[in-house]
Amino acid sequence: MITNTELEYKGDLYPTKIVSYDHEVDSVSFYTDNSVILKVTVLRDSLIRFRFTTKGYFSNDFSYAIDKSHTHGYNFLEVTDEDEYYQIKTSKVKCKIQKIDMRLSIFDLNDCIILEDELGFHWEESYELGGNIVKMSKTSKDGECFYGLGDKATQLNLKGKRLENFATDQYAFQKDQEPLYKVVPFYIGLHNKKSYGIFFDNTFRTYFDFCHERRNVTSYWAEGGEMNYYFIYGPQMEDVVTTYTDLTGKPELPPLWALGYHQCKWSYYPESNLKEVAAKFRELKIPCDALYLDIDYMEGFRCFTWNKEYFPDPKRMVAELAEDGFKTVVIIDPGIKIDKEYFVYKEALEKDYFCKRADGPYMKGKVWPGECNFPDYTNPVVREWWAGLFKELISDIGVKGVWNDMNEPAVMEVPNKTFPMDVRHDYDGNPCSHRKAHNIYGTQMARATYHGVKRFAYPKRPFVITRSAYAGAQRYSSSWTGDNIATWEHLWIANIQMQRMSISGMGFTGSDIGGFAEQPSGELYARWIQLGVFHPFCRTHSSGDHGDQEPWAFDEEVIDITRKFVNLRYQLLPYLYTMFWQYIEQGIPMLKPLVYFDQEDIQTHYRNDEFIFGNQILVCPILEPNALGRRMYIPRGDWYNYWTNEYCKGGKEIWIDTKFDEIPIFVKAGSIIPKYPVQQYVGELEFDELSLDVYYKLGKEKSVVYEDAQDGYDYKKGRYSFLSFQTNGKNNELIVQVHKEGKYDTQYSKYKINLIGLPFAIKAIQIDNVEFLFDRETLKKESYLIVDKGFTALHIIGE
Template identity: 35%
Template sequence: METQLENLRLLFLFLLLGSHLSSVFSWKKEEFRNCIQTPFCKRARHRNPGSCALVAHDVTIVNGELTAKLLPKENHENPDQDHDQDQSKPLILSLSVYQDGIVRLKIDEDPKLDPRKKRFEVPDVILPEFDQKKLWLQKLLTEEDSSSSVVYLSDSYEVVLRHDPFEVYVREKEGKRRVVSINSHGLFDFEQLKVKKEGEEWEERFKGHTDTRPYGPQSISFDVSFYDADFVYGIPEHATSLALKPTRGPGVEESEPYRLFNLDVFEYVHESPFGLYGSIPFMISHGKSRGTSGFFWLNSAEMQIDVLGSGWDAESGISLPSSQSRIDTFWMSEAGIVDTFFFVGPGPKDVVRQYTSVTGRPSMPQLFATAYHQCRWNYRDEEDVENVDSKFDEHDIPYDVLWLDIEHTDGKRYLTWDRVLFPHPEEMQRKLAAKGRHMVTIVDPHIKRDDSYFLHKEASQKGYYVKDATGNDYDGWCWPGSSSYLDVVNPEIRSWWAERFSSKVYVGSTPSLYIWNDMNEPSVFNGPEDMSSGKMIGNAKVTMPRDALHQGGVEHREVHNAYGYYFHMATSDGLVKRGDGNDRPFVLSRAFFAGSQRYGAVWTGDNTADWDHLRVSVPMILTLGLTGLSFTGADVGGFFGNPEPELLVRWYQIGAYYPFFRAHAHHDTKRREPWLFGERRTELIKEAVHMRYMLLPYFYTLFREANTSGIPVARPLWMEFPSEEATFSNDEAFMVGNSLLVQGIYTERAKYASVYLPGKESWYDLKTGAVYKGGVTHKLDVSEESVPAFQKAGTIIPRKDRFRRSSTQMINDPYTLVIALNSSQKAEGELYIDDGKSFSFEKGAYIHRRFVFSNGKLTSHNVASNAPGGAQFLSECVIERIILLGCSAGPKNALIEPENNNVEIEMGPLLLKSKGSSSFITIRKPNIPVASDWTINFL
């Protein structure tokens, strides 16, 4: 009988989803709360500038930090008086400074006054070692009028606490120009926890759902100003332009703030401030006159952020303490505390480096993960997998990873296999591994409530599930039907979950199997923010109730945006444990939060096969990179819908330059493997994939740079050209590292493309070598063969030009160096190599070379910081070809030095005739070891 009921539930789910799921679940903004329907946002937006009346009192230095009490102005003269529930209690402010231009400001309720509960502070995001960079404050300076206290930050900057009304800002020591500030407009508000009075209404209702709100209103809001800024960026995830547009102010049409609330939104629309799958409350400002600064609020509750247009405060009547130009923003959160960080830059890379020194550098991926991935919901069975795999070989298209979606499981029970469709999973994986390929399977956070399912049985017995407001295991509806969700906020439960990935527990898995975490916002079909009053209709994929309970009585509202982060963390740790700490994990996550870069890759979610979604993929990926997430991409071809062949080809051509390169599609779409669109289009897709494989050494080197510095692989143009205003709002083109510029084609049947090539130096067409002047917008003819891509003069790019079935089979292949000389006949670049899979590189087992061309010589230098006697990595690879672009002298031959190993090599000059013709010289088979010191003297 129980089995029949389960089958009926699954049938109901299937009928409800049906074959028209993509159209039924189309995005409708009216199905989600807007600011007016969100009480904390509505209250905050109604505050007027200057309404904050808090005064800093008892300012002193304690344990190396500036501390103060924030009191309402009316209580300022009697700060020690008793405070009953009708009066505001003092807030405790602490301000600490750190190396490399970082300031941390915390404001919370005074724990001595015994609030009903401790307000939530987000754990396990800030690196433990970050606190070691704290600068121990010794003294406090008071400005002449005694209105402000000043503390040291660095030789160039200082931090100021203004007392009345309270304000915190960073300024330059010389000239006293401001960089970034909080509460300059007096919009700070902190709703303190209190005891509910008789007749007081705390509950909130939205479309049939009730949020019990047992602790009442607890929101926080404040203004943040960025000085001498032209634009602000960041705060993903939104399908919008790279430069954030004003949401309030004169002439602003869009009235909604940028929302940060992790939600599973089907077929999201572009150019909307609506929040999507992940949230990172980190904003970067950039301007020509001052440079770059940043602001981060460590808070995992729902957040709404306004970018305030010029003149928004014209009628406020307040007198601002600075006449500098600025961009004002307004930050609102439902719960939590003020735990904020200021980053002074002054350059774009400085700010990203500073932010990732707090939240962590991106993890170093395995080499295979940086190559091409083939995915679909779903490859049907083992025969389907084998056919797809063999077709890639038949058409000479390399790939590294084949993915399986939810249908590979036994009734949506994760870490299991449908033994009818996939009877021999280990053998299937081993066949792929024999070609150097890997498999990824999906593992979502919802656990099917089935007493015969080993995961549910153990989690239920151990009490590992999130609870509902009544204290029972939360029961939500997702792909398996009735489901519960692990309380991964609890480190004990994360550790337990990590152990589930051992081969003994995950039967049928092998060491070449890796993991995909989807639906981890968490997505719940019958959650509070749909139109359905509990029934799964319309856009039903929403999330968990805010009053659900986690470890220690933490409400889900307080931790919501970090739930997927913790699940991602636990899964990644599980793969590390599975490999006894020797195998780098690969875990793709849809939900993310600050710090997610430490655990793997993310993608932009369920996009659609249209030109607008191709277009918006670039600013979405660039924004993720700016906020620490370097290993990112968008579903090539679009998840929903059937792309026209031209769109699919264009998507492959630009997707080949995404840091994470994966094709993926919904199960209702037509099959779209690369060979299904005619011979010519197959050839074009193959060329795009081959380009990615050719550039893998360059990409891998960039991933190592991200791993050590936080600087992303894909970068906005202004990150490399920070003083060029023409780049500040350009998000149709992007840099891959510091050497490549890629311009997408975003319209069908395009004949021309306008491409701005920044800088004073020339650029070389990546395919033809044709040279183009920098600092100019070029109107270029567009062919179907590729998107415009250029190498910057003055750079050296390493490549591998032999094509194999997978990146794994290319490991011992020789290298090509492409040298693009600048006007001074100089260039430089780097190459990083390790074993591509283990953590041995952390012990010094890697090769890192810097190539420098100057004065007619190409030299290879070792820049690895290998400790004597430490781990070693050896490579017998050689450089088999050197391509020299823009060489004016026209050398006839070359000599490899040092003299005890002199080898004279031949060169073959080639002349390409095209628009902006350029000659280049090819050195064939110098066969010099890639890991050695050497010099080639061009004669």
């Protein structure tokens, strides 16, 4: 036990005795005799906010992270005054706040401890910077595990790690390097097979220590601002993640093409080079939906301009690429070149839209164009102006997406690689220094970009991608993990980063396939594409300094592997689109680490490599050179090997033999996996048949398929198709029931039903209780049926 005297000696201050409290509707405020106030707000029965102040009053309550439309409302709230503590009880948890020192503990309704303070809230006055360094420490139990925190380049389970959150341009980052590009101060704790979450909503530089400094203590602290955190109770990890994602917001559906394969390089220019790349994709029959233009498309790296020598007629070029199915995505950075002849600079200067230093002059920094000023995206007026700048790119020229880079913000030739900390920001009417605004600068740029692209792309949907992000950025933008390296270690990192981002609320994320810096071998590129097609955002990107990184930069075998796996992604587009729909509707992550999938199986708690793609496909990448097999863990349940259709019982580690053109993929028994025919780009083909891979299981299993017009907003008016399939397998029969919702009529009229794993020979088939005539020999040989899509029940009867 650390005494108050020891704390004073360390320079830390802490709450003293609670002298009063008041209860107003959903909030209970506690007051100490040294002016600390704790405000506890019950947002939902399993979602409680804890907010502390040391000055006797709270500053304006404002957050960029919280989605204003998040779900709130509780079923039960009771406050009781006990001898030594106050208790706040909901229908899910009990929170006890000690009267003597304000330390708190949270229990489930069976009085099992979920989370308890060690020192709890304490702080250190920072006379140098002004304000407090605010701190929180929690007791950690033996065997407790920790997950989340966005795209950290370390193992999935964060136990024993100390991590830093400060958005940083970390070119060619290494394993375990801190900090990186994104800031997601949210983690999930798992103990005694029960999960909870903590979201520390503080935009200052923050730190998290998961039993690194002290074995049984987890702590987090910030270099300013409030101790303001949200506690989320599961007990399932799914409950924690969906509640957090609802709290910080979800995106709208992307256009389906955004889930296709994208190709990027620094840089494709001139126009003839871009056209060659486009033609080669079509010649080699490797599907591709988007081509990217990096900074060299601009005139002297000035945003919203075109280099007319390289791209003499951008509108014509973009239209010609579109005729061949390619959407054009362009980069836009925050640095605006100081040039009195440059229209963007002139406008921002006249309207006073640039960030300023504390003593008045504009913040000046070097980036690609040379000396630049930087818009203050925390000012709503500046965001509105920025959104308007996209009219020419989107409306007139026909660009389909925008890529925000360098928005940590990154600045060259200075030791800290970013703005000085004295730069001032509007912060939506809550003026502050860059210390507070740094971590959300990139998100507010992406937000302004999103509103501009959305406005001018309408009635189509916008597509935006950002490098830097704070919690909640997923409402506006997809993201990627920044400037990685073409190494096997980075392939391992990418695999974990995507799982971590997915359970940290930011689902629409990918890595630079093949690595941005340096040159991958053909084998590394092939293994990376095999993983990358199972990430929500799928893009090859490279610096180009070390040679080409298109699929044809390698040998024929790598070209064939690339084609095979990109084809598979395009076949799985309806499955991927359905995953995305479940993400935006229910906050369900698109990628699920094994611990999320089955937290009660202790074997999953330290697994890094395997993950669940959607709800029903298990993927395990090959992460080492010269590997023709690997050990992997098959989670509990019944599975089929995707390549061989062999049945496998889960709950064990097994050795899988594999080939260079395969990675281990398993499908959950009972699943129905929808597939489109392979297209070279989304919308290329009209087809009359949706393939359904039906995997037999003894017992029941549910699958869903969401479809709509693939772009536009008609889906919000009910013009979508949502199919619920229920399979029910018995010893000698299989029943498939279908229920449809929505007003959208899909272009196909038939299902091609591929029957996998049936343990019996088929004697008869009924569709909606009517005998279905079929060719016994063909069915036995081909294992599929073609049926009209309107049925509600398919009954397959064994001999």
